[in-house]
Amino acid sequence: MNKNPFLLLGITDGSPQSLAIPTIQALLTGGLDFMYWRTSADNAGLTQLSAGFKPSVLLSATKGSAVPASFRWHLKDADRQVANFADGLPFSTSIHSLSEWPRLAGQVELVFYSPLFPSISKPGYGPLSSLAVIEQQISAIRQQHTALPRLIGLGGIQAENVALVREAGFDGAALMGALWQAPDAVDALQQIREVLSVKDG
Structure with missing residues (x-):
């Protein structure tokens, strides 16, 4: 199992509550590691x-220079093909197939x-594989590759x-609807x- 601290990330959903700066600051103070401001x-x-x-x-953003100073650049999966890396590499990105994970090392x-x-948050949207299968895939990839980016589970x-996500080999969990x-x-x-603290004990 990964010995690094398990990360918790939030993702805004466009609702007034998720865009309330006092709430975001309270979450980051209360143990959230990162907040992905995903909104139009x-x-x-x-x-x-x-x-x-x-x-x-x-x-x-599709290029790092579009991200104001001090914030971190997230590059969407769909934007990777057209992204401009002239001004640096993104901090994070997203994938929908684990085969893409090692390529991003x-x-x-x-x-x-x-x-x-x-x-x-999206009724009817769910996984194509069980968590047990995903766990096997993660384990196989970790055995074949070193220095992988930290893998953050998302969705439901x-x-x-959340404890099952950590046990499956993820480095963190992203929370939106929760x-x-x-x-x-x-x-x-x-x-x-x-819950995570109890599982640690």
Whole structure:
């Protein structure tokens, strides 16, 4: 099993709650490692973000120079073919096939892989393979490759199954519906962290 700390990332869903800067800062203070600001809304709201939180926020763009200073560059899966790497490499990207993961070694720090479970935020969207099969694939790839980007599971992850994601060999979990469809996103994060802490004990 991976000895690095298990990362927890949030992803905005475009709802007012997910774009509320005080909520994002509370989540990052409360144990969230990164927040992916995935929205078509104007990024102007991010000007309210305290400077210390900016390196924990991922912004999507096709070139690094489009990402304001201090924020981290996320490159969408669909944009990798047209991306401009003249001004540096992205911090993170996303994949939908684990065969792409080793190819990104040395190019990004984090790779989002989805979906793992039936989506909370997109009804009807779910995995093509069971978590057991995905676990076998991860194990085989880790045996064949070193210095892989950290692998972040995404899709339907919540308190009830987050420990399974870690046990399957992922380096972290991304949370969207588990945060924004809960009555209180900060409380939802704490429940997830408590589950992982109990499993550590």
